Every structure is written in C-alpha cells, then in structure tokens.
Amino acid sequence: MKEIRYFYVPNASSAGELPEEEAKHATRVLRLQCGDQMILVDGEGGLFNSEVSVVSNKHCLYNIVETLPCRREWNGRIALGIAPTKMMDRIEWMA
Template sequence: MPDAENQTELPTDEAMHAMRVLRLKSGDELFLMDGVGNYFRAQVTVAATHHCYYEILEKLPQEPQWKGHLHLGIAPTKMMDRMEWMMEKATEVGIDEVSFLNCKFSERRLVKLVRLDKIVTAAVKQSHKAWKPQVNEMVHFNHFLEQPIQGRKYIAHCYEEVPRVELFDELRKPSDSQDATVLVGPEGDFSIDEVKAAVAAGWVSVSLGSARLRTETAGLAAVMMMQLAQK
C-alpha cells in the first residue's frame, strides 16, 4: 500500500478484502507494506462494510533480499495473458524493474500498465516482498539503448552468426557492480540489426541455454538466473 505510514484508511478494495475475506474487526492487528522497503504492524480502529481505518503500531524496515538492481527489458507477447503470467512470477522470484521494448518484430505495440500494476501489486503481497518492482512504459528498442543503464548489460538472442556466451556464466563472474539488465526479444526474436546495435553499444551477447524458449519463459528464465547468480 503506497504511503501506508501516512494514511489512516485502507483503499476501498483492500478494505472490502479485509472485512469480507479476512473478517477483521476493530482491535485486530494487520500487517501493511509500502512497496519501498517497509512493513508496518497496525491495528484496526474502525471496521465497516466499505471502510477500514487503522493506526500504525510499529514500523519494520526490511533488508533487501538480493544484491544490486535487477532489470528485465522484454518485448511483450501478442497474447497479453502470457506476459501477465510472467510479470506475476518474476515479481514472486524477485525483480527490481521491468521495461517493455518495441522491437522490429514485435506483435504488440501497446501495454496496459494499470492492469499490470494490479498484477504486480497482488504478487508483491502474495510473496511478501518489501519492494514493489518498477514497471515502465513501452519504449522503442533504439531509444532504450540510448538510456544510461548502470551495471552489467546483456542481450539474449538466438542468432548463431553473432558470438554468444552463457548468461548464467557471465552473471557468476566477479564484477564491480551487482546491477544487471537482461534484454529478451519478441516471439520472432530481435532483428539481427538490433542485436548488432546492442553489441556495438556495449551490451554482451548471451544465450539462455540450449532449449528454445517462448518469450515469457525466456524472460522468467533470465530473472531466475539473475537471482541464482546472487547466491
């Protein structure tokens, strides 16, 4: 819940869930999270059909569960339910930021961030994450390459003519930065020119393994590798 520390009432949908599903009543305790690293122990002060007021009893700052800033750049699939599934699972596994890419072979040029935000928020609560991932508007691939991305940068693709190294091996190498960004292309892959442009801009050409993966599976695999490399 954004700004949970400075509010006294749950949003309407949260209040209805608290009353109807959790059956909270005045005097009961509940735990809140603000999505920026804090849990709060709170107490219900007023419970009504569509309203739930509370007071903060204790602020509980959390330690990050992984090192560095983990960022996934991905071209959304034509069927958005597959991307919604990936966003849910990537949030549960652990990611800091997701950017959507408009590529040459993209079959989807628009994403509805409001719906994705609801899915991410639900996944944050379900998996008890103290930080909510940042979800960015879709941007043209070439414009994304122009952004000042910090840390290690990788582009995953399937072109044999462009030398590749294994992403997980690269992530496991010692580095001055724990920040990592991995790019995953659309269902038809990045174009060869996009891959070459990324490599020219300093992105490392990588493989996600020998299996042929769908876009949403490749995105989740990249997130898993970034997390496992932290261990």
C-alpha cells in the same frame, strides 16, 4: 494464535485507510474487527505493524503501532536460459 495478515497500502505511513479492494477483503473475507493486528507494506521498503481502528462495509481504518525494520533478504541476480524453438510466438511470450 492468529496468522499474520499482510496488506499492500501505497503511502501507508500517511494514508490511515486501506484501499477499497484491500478493505473489502479485510472486512468481508478475513472478517477483521477493531483491535486486530495486520502488517502493511508500502512497496517502497516500508513495513508497518498496525491495528484496525474502524471497520465498515467498504472502509477499514488503521493506526500504525510501530515501524518495522526492513532489510533486503537477497542481493543476487537472476539468469534465465531458454532453448530456442521453431515457434517464435513462444519466445516472445517468454520475454
């Protein structure tokens, strides 16, 4: 069984092609071929199961197979506590 591959693609539902950096990674590093499955995330809550349709050096085209339901896993808040130090640079770095 192959591992699940996730890619960030702005406007994934209408783009049809991975961004250049993602395409290079998919084709050169992961060596994806036509028919391989991947999951696309659009950064706006969209999650898409897709299939690679065309692969070349700097381009990777895909077809969306299905739109996956995406729900928020965590609805909490984060509270961060820090101890003050004598060096103000560290506080500014933390902020």
